[in-house]
Amino acid sequence: MPLPPDGRRAEVARANRSSVVDAARRLFAEQGYFTTTVEQIARLAGVAPATVYATTGGKQGLLFELVEAWSTTPAVREALEGVDRCHRVEDVLAELSAGVGRIREEWGDVIEVVLTTAPHEPAVAARVLEVRDGYEADVDRCVRRILDLTDRPQVHREVLDVLWFYFGFRAYALLVRDRGWDGERAEAWLVRQALRAVEDVLDDHTTGSLTA
Structure with a gap:
């Protein structure tokens, strides 16, 4: 009809x-x-x-629409749901890294345009700060899962900084886009390095390996 x-x-x-x-x-x-x-x-x-x-x-409305689609992609929710089910620190980092990879594969072009534009366009810069705050809250959820598993709430800020360094806006893109790594290799490397860094932060407060 x-x-x-x-x-x-x-x-x-x-x-x-x-x-x-x-x-x-x-x-x-x-x-x-x-x-x-x-x-x-x-x-x-x-x-x-x-x-x-x-x-x-x-143009600005179009860019904002793309930012909204990027920042609300289901990959974020799926990664966080996976994190909540993890029982090892290594698995938390693997879920986070895989989520970052999926988001970058789907929205990497938009992310780069937005980050490049923001320094020269105040309205875009303000929107990026909103997205950054939301993403930091997502990373913080991963941190809280790690601290639940290790019972070390006093190192919250340091672990958050470590995870932001390895899983923020730049690290995955630097390896894949700038250095030509494939996504699987980048995700695995980020997990290994982040795990070592988290172990260093917790070294004075825990015994044994976090992967045990």
Whole structure:
């Protein structure tokens, strides 16, 4: 049965919006946020420039929409649910590392565009700080699981700093994008190094290996 006129218009609007967002993502990644124009996005999406403004509010609206999709990806929830089920510190780090890898594989292009744009665009910088705070809270959840397993709450800040160093916005990308590592190798290396660093922090407060 054909869609009624209102339904057809809504379907076309959704399709146009999706095309515009996809076009913006591709162009931002290929040539940068500031070099990309609304006219180029419209041309690649097959719509009029006015449609870009009407559906997303222009370039900044498009970038914010991509940030929202990145920061709410189900990979975050899945990783944290996995962390909650872990019974060894090594497994907590493996879940966190795998989650970082999945997010980077899916949204690495958007992350790099946003981090590159933020220093020159105050509104984007403010949004990045919000995302960073949310991600730090996610990493902190992993830290709290580690401290539950080791009963060492007094080293909370140090363990959080270690995990941020290895699993923050930069480390995985540096290995995979800049140094050409494959994702599996990067994830395994980050887990090994982070585990050693966490063991160093806990060395004065625990006995035996954290992998035992």
